[in-house]
Each structure stands twice: as structure tokens, then as C-alpha cells.
Amino acid sequence: MVTRRLPGPVEEQAAREFDARLNADDHPFSATELADALRTADALLPTVTDRLTAQVLGAEPLKARIIANYGVGFNHIDTGAAKARGLVVTNTPDVLTDDTADDAMLLMLMVARRAGEGERQVRAGAWTGWGPTHMLGTRVSGKTLGLIGLGRIGRAVAHRARHGFGMRVIFHDPYPPAPAVVAELGAEPRASVDEVLREADFVSLHSPATPETRHLMDARRLGLMKRGAFLINNARGDIVDEAALVAALKRGTIAGAGLDVFEREPAVSPELLQMEHVVLLPHLGSATHESRVAMGLRALDNLKTFFAGAPPRDRVA
Ligand code: DGY
Numbered sequence: 139m140v141t142r143r144l145p146g147p148v149e150e151q152a153a154r155e156f157d158a159r160l161n162a163d164d165h166p167f168s169a170t171e172l173a174d175a176l177r178t179a180d181a182l183l184p185t186v187t188d189r190l191t192a193q194v195l196g197a198e199p200l201k202a203r204i205i206a207n208y209g210v211g212f213n214h215i216d217t218g219a220a221k222a223r224g225l226v227v228t229n230t231p232d233v234l235t236d237d238t239a240d241d242a243m244l245l246m247l248m249v250a251r252r253a254g255e256g257e258r259q260v261r262a263g264a265w266t267g268w269g270p271t272h273m274l275g276t277r278v279s280g281k282t283l284g285l286i287g288l289g290r291i292g293r294a295v296a297h298r299a300r301h302g303f304g305m306r307v308i309f310h311d312p313y314p315p316a317p318a319v320v321a322e323l324g325a326e327p328r329a330s331v332d333e334v335l336r337e338a339d340f341v342s343l344h345s346p347a348t349p350e351t352r353h354l355m356d357a358r359r360l361g362l363m364k365r366g367a368f369l370i371n372n373a374r375g376d377i378v379d380e381a382a383l384v385a386a387l388k389r390g391t392i393a394g395a396g397l398d399v400f401e402r403e404p405a406v407s408p409e410l411l412q413m414e415h416v417v418l419l420p421h422l423g424s425a426t427h428e429s430r431v432a433m434g435l436r437a438l439d440n441l442k443t444f445f446a447g448a449p450p451r452d453r454v455a
Pocket of ligand 1: 186
């Protein structure tokens, strides 16, 4: 059971290699539909829009044996409950890393250079022409980038920032990569998130969404950021306390924010919609033809391996 429409080549391959049930009208599944799928299909291929809670995973009698998630993040799946039901869970890492890192750079550039605001001005017919003081932004090149999380995507952002923009990269990660990897990236470790926040001109979040990282960026931590600093988030919405972010942006204690994900997406805090110093994108991190096809093929690969009796490459639970 494939819960959403997937790019053509992925649906074609799914139909060729499996007795695949596709979602022709792309409607997001309800909890009842998800539970039905678990009762009637051998495998579920869900996405971030499917909330696989303990209640849904409690479906009886359970037929499914594997959940092959389409996406690298799997915080929408209660992996503890899945495990308790004997369900294997896989994700799709690697294939979307570059596009997601590009999206973080896009947010950084857009918010610092006021690109969304400028676009809106041109489209509104309100642009009166070039001017020496017109819509001045903040330089990105050479600034200090603070990464919270130096996993695959964090490292790809560090690479772009260092080599493309001559930025100094500092980071905190409780599970850092090997020292040789960090040295090759030229990234400087900091002992805590707080230290990164005090020093960075741009703070970019690249941690998974877990109970430990929920509201990691709360009012206190937002208060540690420099007045001229920008917050970038294309990881998961609930890493940021959105109400506290709105308050910080209103008070001007940070310079702006570039957001691709939201705490209650697709709902966005109404105050953010009114602010010029934020960039708001609709969860586009992996949204390229290349990534979205590769994610689907990777999920199918995990299913094939599992049903061939071998351990799937991307097992996360
Ligand atoms: C991911 O892969 O985690 C994207 O955010 C979509 O789920």
C-alpha cells in the first residue's frame, strides 16, 4: 500500500514488481485508512503526512510486516510501537542530502538578501527602480554559520558554506562524526548548542525530531542568538517553539528566519505570514524530480531486500 502519489517512474516500478495499491487521488490517509492498510497489505509505503501512532499501529489483525517510509525523517512513526508489533521500519537516507542542503542555503540567502520581500515588491508593481539604499540585506559570504547537528545533511551544508561562501563553520552534535571527517570539513566543534548560538551569524538546524530535540530552540535559546543573526530550519518544525520564535522576531532580538518546516504544518503561525523578515517555504527540502524519484526507488529497494529475506539497507527500527 503506497499512501500518496509518487513520481511516475516510482509508481511504475512499484506496479511492475509488487501487487501495488496506489493512491490515485493523492488524498492524505486518515487514521482509519492507515489501520486498514496495516490489516490488508504486507507492506506500507507511507510518507511524512501519515501519522503512524501507537493507536494506528495497534491495528488487529496485523498483516503488514514492514513500513518502508518514503523520506529520511521518520518522527511521524512511533518506532517503539512498530517494534513492539514486530514491524520493521526503513527510511530513505543519502539520496536527498544534496537537495536538502541546497534548500538550507536557499533559505539562508533568501532571508539575508531579502529575496522574498524583493520578489513581492516587483510582483506588486511597487518597485520604483534601483537605488543605493534600496532593500539592503546582510552579506552571507565570510560569516559564521552555526550548525546544530552534523549528520549527512549538516555536513553537506557545511561543505557548501565553507567552499561556496567562505563561511566559518561551527557546530554542536552530541553524536559527532569521526574527527577526520570534521577536520576535512574544516568545521569547529562547540561543547554545547548554547555556545553555537552565542557565536553564529546564521544558525541552521539539522537534527532529527526526537523527544530530546522537541522545542530545542525555545525562548531561552532564541534569546542567546545574536541580534543580527538568522535562524534557518529545514529539519522538522517541532525542533523550534514557533510561538517563541514569533515573539523573538517581533521583538527584533534576532534578524530573521528562513523556514521550510513548521510546528503544525501545513498550518503556519498567522503572525509569520505578516512578517517581511521571514522566508516561508512549503517543506521543499527534497522536492526535486531527482530526489523524489531516488527516494521512491530506495524505498522499493528496501522492500525487495526485506521480502527476499535479507536485512533491508535502511532499517531504522
Ligand atoms: C524527509 O525526507 O524527511 C522529508 O522531510 C520528507 O519527509
